Amino acid sequence: MTDESDDMKVVALQQENEELRQQVAKLELMWTVGTRDEGMYRTLVEHSIQALVIFQGEGIAFVNTAAAEITGYSVEELMGSSPDVINALTPPDQQALVWGNIHGHLQGIAPPLPFQYPLIRKDGEERWIELMSVRSQYRGQTALLATFIDITERKRAEEAYHSLVDYSLQGLVILQDQQVMFANSMMGVITGYEVGELLSLSLEGFFDLVHPEQRDMVRERVLACMTGSLVAPVYEFRLVRKPGKQVLWLEVNAVRISYHGKPAVQIACVDLTDHKNAEELLRESERKFRNVIEQSSEGINLTNEEGLYIEWNRAAEQISGLKREQVLGQPAWDVLYGLLPRNAKNMKMYEYYKGSIQAVLKTGQSPWINEMSERLFQFPGQDVADRYIEQRAFAIKTNKGFMLCSVFRDVTEKKQAERELRLSHDRLQQLNQQMTQIQEDERSRLSRELHDEASQSLTALLITLQLVHERLPASSSDLRHHLVDALGMTRSTMDRLRSLAYDLRLPALDTLGLNGAIEEMCEMFVRRTNIAVTPFVPPTLPPLSDDINICLYRFVQEALTNVARHSRASGVWVTLNYDPETVTVQVEDNGRGVDPEVLQRSGPQVGGMGLIGMRERLDCLGGTLDIHTGKGRGMSLVATIPWSKGL
Structure with a gap:
């Protein structure tokens, strides 16, 4: 809805009213002329595009063709019709008003003109007419000369116009003559006032709805617009609602219009409060975003x-x-x-x-x-x-x-540190490998010394003690008893030395292979500890390097030693597997195990230096050590090495 359409409707109504008044004046003048011009008068009236009716007494004394077309009755049906026919033209709830106006005007009491009311055609269709009437003489008697037009389409357009205005999503208000002349229902919703309350406001009362900080600005713009001064029509201001004095932001479009023939200001309002709040939230979000972005230590x-x-x-x-x-x-x-x-x-x-x-x-x-x-x-x-x-x-x-x-x-320093760490790790691996080789050499040397020297000396001692025992007389029972003890201790020492020498030396891995060496180790472990060991080893293995063979052999050896010392197990399972990438050895027992929380806190110290040594050996070859255990659920040690790297 625009101010132009409003102005056009007002102008059209004024023109129609003026035409009706001029037509009535002309007809009244013709009656005054007398019978000498009656022929010309009838011709004019009968061919008029406006309906003409003469009421006289209780009926219709004259009706033209235009009136018959509007009512749907013929001229003959309307001429001299009874009040029943006339009542049929009027809705029941309007009959008293219509006849009251007609009788009153015949008696000299003029009703407000023009007069609008609904008319019911002969076919039952309801039409709206606008009627102008004048009291005069017809054939020597008092009569009421009425002319009317069909305004049904105009009424429908007006109703649609008013519905559009009243149900508009914009608040609409018209200011004129220092007061509020019109307000639609949305304006009531926006302001919190009833429409009737708004219509009772003076112009200053309307300005009082504006927030004090912007009241003078709005007053100045509205008054300037009303006088025709050029001002920006669209602007924003804050309005204080009636309930709770809530403050709203409004965007308004104020224009100068003609309302009932006089200048007025029409203001169309849109509630911008949610939009303003969203804008503020967005600005706050942008401030926070900017703060986060600028405070970040990372480039963005x-x-x-x-x-x-x-x-x-x-x-x-x-x-x-x-x-x-x-x-x-x-x-x-x-x-x-x-x-x-x-x-x-x-x-x-x-x-x-x-x-x-x-x-x-x-x-x-x-x-x-x-x-x-x-x-x-x-x-x-x-x-x-x-x-x-x-x-x-x-x-x-x-x-x-x-x-x-x-x-x-920037991770340049990190990359440099990683490079230095890799170099240190490589050097440490080299040292570990050298240390491992030194350890193996020292083990071999000790094994040879124990076998070649200590073992031979103990063998000679054992033979000598046996000779002495055989040559002692039977009467030297105490001495013979001590010799028996000495012989037992010597044999026990020799067994321990042989076991130690076996543990120290490496088996012939190149002839037995890792699988054969592990099986031999398991047999020796059973003989020494009486703990059942079940090996699961494949008949063949891929070509593993010497370093991998030695590492995994020592891993199984250390794992079995831990079982004998700490686990209190009755059974052990040793499993050797491989795939195209890795070789894996698992040593699992059914002993008392270790609480995972204790293992988490203590790490490799739970198994003493043995686990530490295992990890170091495996790490040198790119391998890993996994520990699975639980209190009362035994322990499983799994060593994995990428064997293809060892080729």
Whole structure:
């Protein structure tokens, strides 16, 4: 609804009313002329496009063709009709009003004109007419000359217009003559007042609804608009609602219109409160976002849907050496390509950066999206020419496509530390390997000495003691008893020395193989401890290196030693497996086990130096040690080594 349509309707109504008044005046003048012009008068009246009726007494004295067409009755049916026919033209609830106006006017009491009321046609259709009447003489008697037009379409248009206004989502108010002349229902909803309360407000009363801080501004603009001064029609102000004095933000469009023939100001209002609150929340969110972005220690950048940088935070400046103003508005591929080391720059690389970024902006997909990656860049003004940058990029969906955001940090120092750590680890592995070799050499030497020297000496001692025992007389019972004890101790010592020598020396792995050596070790363990051992070993193994064979053999040996010393187990299962990549040995017992929490706190110290040695040996070969245990549920040690690396 616009002020132009409102003005046009008002002007049309004024013109119709004026035409009716002029027509009545003409007809009244013709009656006054007398019978000498009656022929001309009848011709004019009968062919008039306006309906004409003469009421006289209780009936109709004259009716023209236009009136018959509007009512649906013929001229003959209407002429001289009884009150019943006339009543049939009027809805029952309107009959008293219509006849009251007609009789009153015949008696000299003029009703408000023009007069509008519904008319019922002969076919039952209801139409609206607008009637003008004048009291005069017809054929020597008092009569009421009435002319009317069909305003049904106009009434429907007005009803639609008023419905549109009243149910508009905009609040509408018309200010005129220092008061509120019109307000629709939405204006009542917005202000919290009933429409009747708004219509009772003076102009200043309406201004009192405006927030005090903007009241003078609104008053000045409304008064200027009412006088025809040129002012901006659209502006915003705060309004104080009636219930609870809640403050609303309104956007208004104030225009000067003609209302009932006089200048007025029509104000259309829209409640902007939710929009304003949302804007404030958005501003607050943007402030928080900006604070997070600027306080972040990681570089953050963001492109728009065209690939131009719209965000480059402080950390990004510090890491890259590029200022925010140097980057914003630049294509991401140009900036990133410019930061590549000189030896990495070529047209193929430039096209790669440009194409891959544009693909993300279009589809949101790329192999490197949402993946952590490392790049080597050369930043201006940096002490170290090449810097390692770790970054993760992700796409942000928008209505126009995708934006690209990257989070990155300088990991050059981290990479250097990792390199030094790897070097230290490599050196440690070399030392461990050397130490392992030294240990094996020392074990072999001790084993030989125990076998070649100590064992031979004990054998000679045993023979001598046996000879002495045989030559002692039977009467030397005490001495013979001591010799028996000495012989037993010597034999026991020899057994322990042989066992120790066996443990110290490596079996002939090149002849027995790891599987055969493990089976032999299990047999020896059963004989020494009386603990049942079940080995599960394959008949053949891939060609393992000497280091792997020695490491896994010592692992099983140390694991069985731990079982004998700590587990209180009655059974042990040793399993050797391999696949195309790794070889695995598992030693599992049914002993008392270890509480996992204790193992978590104590780590390898639970098994003494044995577990530590296992881990170190395995680590030197890139292997791992897994421990599975539970209190009262035994323990399982699993050693895994990538055997292909040992070839």
